[in-house]
Amino acid sequence: MIGEWLWVAQLTNYGVDEAVIQQMKDTTAQFFSLPLESKNAVAVRGGGFEGFGHHFNAPGSDKLDWAECLLLETQPVQARNMEFWPANPPAFRHAMDRYSEEMASLTRRLLGFLAADLGVAAEALLGAFAGKRQTAGVHRYPPCRRPEQVLGMAPHTDGFGLTLLLPADDTPGLQVRRRGRWFPVRPLPGALVVNVGDVLEVLSNGAYGSAEHRVIPHAERGRTTVVVFQDAALDGGVVAPLPELLRGGHEPRYRPVDRLEFSKGHLRELAQGTPFLDSLKISSSS
Ligand SMILES: O=C(O)CCC(=O)C(=O)O
Ligand SMILES: [Fe+2]
Numbered sequence: 001m002i003g004e005w006l007w008v009a010q011l012t013n014y015g016v017d018e019a020v021i022q023q024m025k026d027t028t029a030q031f032f033s034l035p036l037e038s039k040n041a042v043a044v045r046g047g048g049f050e051g052f053g054h055h056f057n058a059p060g061s062d063k064l065d066w067a068e069c070l071l072l073e074t075q076p077v078q079a080r081n082m083e084f085w086p087a088n089p090p091a092f093r094h095a096m097d098r099y100s101e102e103m104a105s106l107t108r109r110l111l112g113f114l115a116a117d118l119g120v121a122a123e124a125l126l127g128a129f130a131g132k133r134q135t136a137g138v139h140r141y142p143p144c145r146r147p148e149q150v151l152g153m154a155p156h157t158d159g160f161g162l163t164l165l166l167p168a169d170d171t172p173g174l175q176v177r178r179r180g181r182w183f184p185v186r187p188l189p190g191a192l193v194v195n196v197g198d199v200l201e202v203l204s205n206g207a208y209g210s211a212e213h214r215v216i217p218h219a220e221r222g223r224t225t226v227v228v229f230q231d232a233a234l235d236g237g238v239v240a241p242l243p244e245l246l247r248g249g250h251e252p253r254y255r256p257v258d259r260l261e262f263s264k265g266h267l268r269e270l271a272q273g274t275p276f277l278d279s280l281k282i283s284s285s286s
Pocket of ligand 2: 156
């Protein structure tokens with residue numbers, strides 16, 4: 001079921017009702033095909049991050065990514081701000097509600113496998129994700145005749161725990177950096193792409209590396225994705241290696257940091273390209 005567990009993994013047959021997936025894909029495609037005025041009914045406002053717009057700039061550049069995006073807080077349910085949930089197409093809200101629940105439950109199942117792989121109790125990892133935020137990013141990358149001159153999304157790592165990415169069509173575009181080179185991620189039919197975020201890298205004490213990735217637009221075809229970010233932190237809102245991993249004399253490889261500081265560091269990295277995780281790393285000689 002889990003293939004290519006190197007930088008990113010692909011999941012097939014992951015046990016989510018196909019109708020939920022299909023409705024999410026369909027309503028997303030319908031939303032993006034609406035005229036701009038309709039999409040702007042849920043436009044980002046007043047420096048907030050939720051809503052529809054052009055959210056990302058390449059670090060150090062004033063160029064916007066070749067993409068439009070709708071960002072929503074999706075879990076816990078009380079954190080939802082329905083003003084930003086499109087009422088058009090009419091089935092979108094229901095589709096996102098069900099999809100969000102399914103992804104939260106899939107995440108719990110995945111964490112069970114990851115905990116076993118790390119050699120910690122499932123509750124240790126589940127506890128770090130329980131009740132934390134889930135944020136959805138719905139992306140549309142229009143075709144670009146000169147794809148080499150723009151980026152669909154600039155290189156970055158995800159600043160949360162785990163990312164689940166649903167390609168809504170089969171247009172390629174996602175790439176992952178490994179040893180300085182970019183490799184395309186070609187989703188298998190029906191697959192979800194799972195990406196380790198910066199927080200999980202720290203929780204796992206570096207056992208899982210968060211993968212730097214970017215999106216390249218396609219010359220002729222648009223591309224649409226639905227991405228869900230699952231957040232995590234230890235008790236007290238601290239991001240640090242799981243205590244269970246440090247038993248038996250294992251040294252922490254990252255210094256603990258408050259979740260809020262972590263977000264700020266990640267945002268600085270996105271805006272200015274200053275690597276944040278590196279600043280948390282404890283060198284083995286110290
Ligand atoms: O749409 C994609 O393929 C990637 C999106 C992404 O990396 C993100 O939302 O963080
Ligand atoms: Fe990402």
